[in-house]
Amino acid sequence: MISKARLQKLAEEHGTPLLVIDHDELRKNFQMFRKYLPRVQPYFAVKAGADPAIVRTLFEEGASFDVASMPEFKVVYEKIKHLPARERQQWIWDKIIYANPIKPVETLRELNKYKPLVTFDNLDEIEKIKEHAPKAGLVLRLKVSNTGAMVELSSKFGASPGEAVDLILEADRRGLVVEGISFHVGSQTTNFQNYVEALNLTADIYTEAKARGYTKMNLVDIGGGFPAPYDKTVRPFRELARLINSEIKRLFPKNIEILAEPGRFFVATAGYSVSKIIGRAIRDGKPSYYLDDGVYHTYSGQVFDHCMYPVKAFKRGKAQLSAVFGPTCDAFDVISQAEYLPSLNRDDLVYSEKIGAYTYASATTFNGFSPAKVVHVNE
Ligand SMILES: *Cc1c(COP(=O)(O)O)cnc(C)c1O
Secondary structure, three states, X not given: OOOHHHHHHHHHHHOOOEEEEEHHHHHHHHHHHHHHOOOEEEEEEHHHOOOHHHHHHHHHHOOEXXXXXXXXXXXXXXXXXXXXXXXXXXXXXXHEEEOOOOOOHXXXXXXXXXXXXXXXXXXXXXXXXXXXXXXXXXXXXXXXXXXXXXXXXOOOOOEOHHHHHHHHHHHHHOOOEEEEEEOOXXXXXXXXXHHHHHHHHHHHHHHHHHHOOOOOOOEEEOOOOOOOOOOOOOOXXXXXXXXXXXXXXXXXXXXXXXXXXXXXXXXXXXXXXXXXXXXXXXXXXXXXXXXXXXXXXXXXXXXXOOOOOOOEEOOOOOOEEEEEEOOOOOOOOEEXXXXXXXXXXXXXXXXXXXXXXXXXXXXXXXXXXXXXXXXXXXX
């Protein structure tokens, strides 16, 4: 937790718009994940908060990483490239999964040097991998139910259960090695049953593959989706963990490695934004505040992540229904039409909490406004 006084001080020191990342909170979230899911190795999904400092802290805690582009791969590889070649190969598998099922040929060619784990979900990708990255280890991405997730992730990726084993056998016929199966139940999943269903489906596919003669699979990657505690409606992580643990224990022998790809869960609560009121007006009878940060910037999560970040004042005072806008000329740049704020003046600061996931990571420079400055505390 960063106190309001500290946030204000940081804003005075660094200016606004500001995005503060609390590394104690990153460590706390990581440790909670390990504590409640001891059999699961977390591969942090770098896209949720792509920052080398975050990668460093989580690496030091013992995290592995899910990357989905070559630049993300390189940020993580920086951490292991100094290791002796012999050890490096094991480290790459232990530390990185390239979890984008569709990879440009140029990326595959480059990845082939490192022989990482990569996901796939269709025949065309098998052909590409065979030609350009035959040394990679393959993980089949399975399409699973995303019901009740805030962000749906199954419409674009995933082999259907009916074609899964055919694809595994096809990859095998071409001399590739399929190491296991992955899925994603949808981001910020509040429907815990999705994990149960997906794990059972995965176990069925393991059984079918074995029955059809393929026995080389040894990992299950349960993806991301672990919900951040944005508000009180989100059930505690330990409840979800209990459910996952018992299903894993029931369905998979001990020698099967279990991976996960949490993104949001590690970084959401570690982020705080502080911005400044640069103008005010009365519109439709409502006090309307214009901030130096908006939906093209730190609040981009409201668009891409379907998440809302309440705007809060440091000042006390009688709350009034107010509107909060971003700084650009676009009428789309609305943070909220209904925020309860005290009467605020130009240059007053406001803040939002739990704004670390899919926020500054998707900020643009639209209209010439720079994204918030990122500062790291408690590193
Ligand atoms: C985005 C993504 C994640 C992270 O998901 P969260 O819901 O943030 O935990 C994990 N795996 C894959 C393949 C993703 O695309």
